[in-house]
Amino acid sequence: MVCLDLSLQKLDAAVLQGAGLVAIYVGMHTATRIALEALPRMRRLAPQAHLCVYGLYAPMNEALLRSLGVATVLGGEVEPALLSLCRRLQAAGISAGQSEPVVSLARIAFELPDRSGLPALSRYAHLVLPGGERRIAGFAEGSRGCKHLCRHCPVVPVYEGVFRVVPLETVLADIRQQVLEGAAHVSFGDPDFLNGPTHGLRLARALHRSFPDVSFDATIKIQHLIEHRDLLPELRASGCLFVTSAVEAVDDDILRRLDKNHTSRDFERAVALTREAGIALAPTFVAFTPWTTLEGYIALLERLASLRLVESVPPVQLAIRLLVPEGSWLLRLPGFREMLLAFDPALLGYPWIHRDPRVDRLQRSVQQEVARFEREAVPRRRAFAAIWRMAHEAAGRFTPALPEDLGEPIPHLSEPWYCCAEPTEQQLQSF
Numbered sequence: 464m465v466c467l468d469l470s471l472q473k474l475d476a477a478v479l480q481g482a483g484l485v486a487i488y489v490g491m492h493t494a495t496r497i498a499l500e501a502l503p504r505m506r507r508l509a510p511q512a513h514l515c516v517y518g519l520y521a522p523m524n525e526a527l528l529r530s531l532g533v534a535t536v537l538g539g540e541v542e543p544a545l546l547s548l549c550r551r552l553q554a555a556g557i558s559a560g561q562s563e564p565v566v567s568l569a570r571i572a573f574e575l576p577d578r579s580g581l582p583a584l585s586r587y588a589h590l591v592l593p594g595g596e597r598r599i600a601g602f603a604e605g606s607r608g609c610k611h612l613c614r615h616c617p618v619v620p621v622y623e624g625v626f627r628v629v630p631l632e633t634v635l636a637d638i639r640q641q642v643l644e645g646a647a648h649v650s651f652g653d654p655d656f657l658n659g660p661t662h663g664l665r666l667a668r669a670l671h672r673s674f675p676d677v678s679f680d681a682t683i684k685i686q687h688l689i690e691h692r693d694l695l696p697e698l699r700a701s702g703c704l705f706v707t708s709a710v711e712a713v714d715d716d717i718l719r720r721l722d723k724n725h726t727s728r729d730f731e732r733a734v735a736l737t738r739e740a741g742i743a744l745a746p747t748f749v750a751f752t753p754w755t756t757l758e759g760y761i762a763l764l765e766r767l768a769s770l771r772l773v774e775s776v777p778p779v780q781l782a783i784r785l786l787v788p789e790g791s792w793l794l795r796l797p798g799f800r801e802m803l804l805a806f807d808p809a810l811l812g813y814p815w816i817h818r819d820p821r822v823d824r825l826q827r828s829v830q831q832e833v834a835r836f837e838r839e840a841v842p843r844r845r846a847f848a849a850i851w852r853m854a855h856e857a858a859g860r861f862t863p864a865l866p867e868d869l870g871e872p873i874p875h876l877s878e879p880w881y882c883c884a885e886p887t888e889q890q891l892q893s894f
């Protein structure tokens with residue numbers, strides 16, 4: 464078996480030659496876009512191979528993937544199905560059909576991930592500390608799925624409110640093998656680290672006991688930060704440097720439509736609670752939705768400035784446009800479908816046009832500017848000031864001066880994380 468990470472490695476023709484099975488993992492929107500670009504070439508290089516696409520984004524895009532020659536599509540707890548597919552192909556040779564369920568949420572016996580075929584950990588995103596120090600970061604998964612049902616979330620159409628816990632010993636063994644490879648920080652990839660608060664806390668304690676010098680970050684929703692505020696000091700004491708939280712909006716009406724189960728006031732409360740505990744909060748946003756107004760966008764910027772969170776938000780977060788993939792629970796929102804255009808396979812989603820063209824124009828300009836800021840490594844504070852000016856100009860308003868104190872830089876990963884990211888040019892160049 465050979466493993467290739469197409470976000471870092473070239474699609475190697477020699478590897479595909481004679482392959483009986485090519486299985487592509489699509490855990491994120493970016494990976495799915497890369498897979499769609501790669502599939503035609505894979506089919507040319509390995510015409511005899513059975514093509515399988517698995518991961519969170521596979522079932523949602525099943526029809527599209529099958530139209531590109533993918534024979535097996537798997538989502539949810541995929542490992543038993545992958546094993547069954549391999550055995551079936553070994554026993555019977557070439558097979559066109561799929562016998563395994565497209566989505567399985569059956570409880571599985573988690574195994575230690577085999578990372579031996581992957582590029583060195585040092586080639587992946589690093590932890591960057593406020594002083595500029597960089598540390599190698601590993602990745603671990605303490606749970607999968609989510610017990611919540613936020614309408615825009617890609618986890619929901621597959622897991623539908625179910626989450627599964629990975630045994631503590633398995634997670635620790637996975638961390639151990641990455642620490643041996645140089646990891647000094649662990650980024651937990653759980654959709655929400657406190658879906659099972661007892662498990663999350665046990666994990667943090669065990670990590671700290673075994674590797675006292677290793678820090679970590681996790682994703683925790685605003686509601687959980689408030690409900691489990693008593694746990695925050697211990698998470699910090701166990702090495703938690705920052706928490707990513709999908710705040711999405713500061714407008715209560717938009718938050719209700721997304722079924723986020725938090726309000727704008729809750730966001731402020733979570734900022735205060737994490738600060739009190741000494742944990743940096745890295746909020747993420749869906750800055751542009753069909754319900755966003757220019758005034759609402761300015762209100763988001765004002766809130767970030769007044770909460771001194773400007774250094775905590777990568778500028779790309781201020782450009783993100785709501786993505787509506789196939790199967791999204793947003794499509795169940797009464798009247799929402801009528802706001803959308805036809806499904807666009809290139810976008811892997813349903814495009815929408817804002818009723819106020821100034822909002823779409825601003826979103827495009829912010830997106831273009833953010834791409835330039837990233838290329839030129841413009842500091843977050845300067846990027847924010849430029850977006851602040853653009854937003855006020857778009858609304859025909861005077862641009863007021865920003866407050867002096869916009870907050871301090873926080874620890875972060877060298878690649879901003881956002882699940883609906885478009886692939887970079889470098890990633891697409893692999894093929």
Ligand code: SF4
Nearest residue numbers: 609611612613616654
């Ligand atoms: S956005 Fe977060 S909390 Fe909501 S369903 Fe998705 S993973 Fe769960």
